[in-house]
Amino acid sequence: MHIEIDEIAKEFGATTALKPVSLAIPSGALVALLGPSGSGKTTLLRILGGLEFPTSGRVLFDGQDATGMTVQERRAGFVFQSYALFKHMTVFENIAYGLRARPRATRPPEAEIQRRVSKLLDLIQLPQIATRFPSQLSGGQRQRVALARALAIEPRMLLLDEPFGALDAQVRKELRQGLREIHDTTGLTTVFVTHDQDEAMELADLVVVMSMGRIEQVGRPQDIRARPATAFVRQFIEA
């Protein structure tokens, strides 16, 4: 799905989280929002997901105005920084949650839910953990379950907030590869937020460098490396 961000600004009371920013994300791209904390990257991601609403500006999905769409209507698969798994539910129930939450008319029958959840568990390469609780999983396993749960709703896009932030370096490398593969198999437009320039450069097709509520530069990783547009970008990618 093609995403168009048109002059989006966001204020929280007196503080400005986003100055008006515009950005076009081509369908099927894997995009990194890169920046230090306070740069507005998470706010932008949450606006795309419908968890936050912009003070001004528009969001367009495939050319249609989606600014006022509710979070449920957007069908954005969202992976939270701390994963936000439902800790009182098993892995199976976590992944099935979005399917069971559908209105009766479109809710798949139980056998279909079973089939889809086990297919997703295969996709994240954890077929054995359906009956476990989140507290019984490692950090990397939790991240992958969160990803499977987001994919279960057959999302129109995938949004990830610091998806590797809470993991150690070794697991982080493996899961980067995992996300790349999942992106390539599903073909979903994917946007992830990170403060780690290596992660952004290695994983993304398109990197959006942000600072203080502004977009500093948009480009392919190699172009940003070769030609940083501003002093901030040069400094940030060299850090």
Added chain:
Amino acid sequence: MFDSSFQEPLLTPTEGNRHPWRPATEESPLVRRILIAVAVLGLAVLVVAPLGVVFAEALAKGAGAAIASLASPDALSAIKLTLLVAGISVPVNAVFGVAAAWTITKFDFRGKAFLITLIDLPFSISPVVAGLALVLLFGANSLIGGWLVAQGFPIIFALPGIVLASVFVTFPFVARELIPVMIEQGRTEEEAALTLGASGWRVFRTVTLPNIKWALLYGVLLCNARAMGEFGAVAVVSGKIRGQTATMPITIEMMYNEYLSVAAFTLAAVLALLGLLTLALKTLLEWRHADQLSAIRRH
């Protein structure tokens, strides 16, 4: 006494170190004994002894006399009224408390601090003052009260007044238990459920409620204990009409003032037992769901 759990020191104390090796958070045996003695003494004087005396006084003239006193119409009516009042005010406050805690923790709005203070108000106001305020507001001489009496629905000196007083006094319990738990849990699980397409009500039912159920249960039990035991506010609004508006605490006081000590202490013992029953229920539930509790806490 503490040696059973005392681990072998990994490092032998260096010479000249006169203190035996001990974890940093542990006190010396003497200090520990003193602390334990203080705790036991406090518990004995403040909790066990008074409770024991109540039961002893109730049974002073034998179990037969105690049971007979319970069968009196006044005692029976008091027990029924107290259970009815608790049965109404506890669910009402459970709903209010959840709604208040939800509003305070899940939304940002102006006047939030003021609302939290308002919820605590019943804790800082004397119950007698609360009772008097209700009388002024709903008494037969007031505007609202007069009209309600004319409609045949009196509030003061009747069940609605007692319920209102009990609801007011126990208002903070549920919300106070829930607010810290809900703040600690944050909003992300709810947000995750919303992104998965769940409606607000579904999110509440399937995500919020399971996460707060232990705090909610604890708040409800405290609320229940207090609702059954409330004296001051109820004494003012009920008019203490024997057999009609006298709850258990009020009946106990009236019996005691009339030197009916067996009847008074038997009813007091029943009230204490109802409180203990609530506690036992809580312990039982915690014990039966121990695995679930630990699974949540480990996370």
